Amino acid sequence: MENKCPKCGAKLSIFYIKQECPKCGCNLMYYNMEARLEEDAAKAEAEYAKLNEIIEKFTPKFVKKRREEKEQE
Ligand SMILES: [Zn+2]
Numbered sequence: 001m002e003n004k005c006p007k008c009g010a011k012l013s014i015f016y017i018k019q020e021c022p023k024c025g026c027n028l029m030y031y032n033m034e035a036r037l038e039e040d041a042a043k044a045e046a047e048y049a050k051l052n053e054i055i056e057k058f059t060p061k062f063v064k065k066r067r068e069e070k071e072q073e
Pocket residue numbers: 005006007008009010021022023024025026
C-alpha cells in the first residue's frame with residue numbers, strides 16, 4: 001500500500017510515523033480522521049434520507065388510520 005499525504009500527495013515512507021506531512025505540514029492523523037468523519041456524515045445523511053423516504057412512504061397510511069379512528073370516535 002502506498003503511503004502518501006492525503007492533502008498534497010507527497011510520497012511518504014511506509015515507516016514515516018510523524019503526524020505532519022514533511023512537505024505541506026498538514027496533520028496526517030487529523031486529516032485522515034476528518035475524511036473519515038466526513039464519510040460518516042455522508043453515510044448518516046444517506047441513512048437519514050432513506051429513513052425519511054420510509055417515513056414518507058408510511059406516514060400517509062398512519063395519518064389515514066388516525067383520521068379513520070378519529071372519525072369513528
Ligand atoms: Zn502533504
